[in-house]
Amino acid sequence: MKRKVIISKTAEKKLEKLFExxxxxWSEKIKIEFIQKLDHNIEIIRNQPEIFPESKKGKKLRRCVITKQTTLYYRFNSKRINVVTIFDTRQNPNKLDSGI
Incomplete structure (x- = not known):
């Protein structure tokens, strides 16, 4: 059974800023390539949510590296995948704590 993907308001805002x-x-082409990588990884998470490692940042929080600059953090249960936040790895790592 495929789980429903829910994207938090925080993750939505960060994605919008990243797309801009x-x-x-860069270019529209780079944006499209990123979206394809994001969609591909979300499909993997949807089918096998336990495949990515648990994060040390939060309980039952997992992290998926989309690109070397972008990491997606999520939680899951039997029915849903909750995308908690998207993190730009070039930022101060302490900023991640406020986004979770």
Whole structure:
């Protein structure tokens, strides 16, 4: 059974900012390639949510590296995948704690 994917407001805002950045500083093509990687990883999470390692940042929180600059954090149960946040790894790691 495929789980429903729920994206938090925090993750939505961070994705919007990331998409804007990719379009403005790089190109539409780079943005599309990132979206394809994101979709691919979400599909993996949907089918095998336990495949990615648990994070040390929170209880039952898992992390999926989308690109070397971007990590997705999520939790799951038998019915849902909750995307908690998207983190730009170039930021101060202490900022992640406030996003979870």
């Amino acid at each position: 950045y990719l379009t403005e500083k």
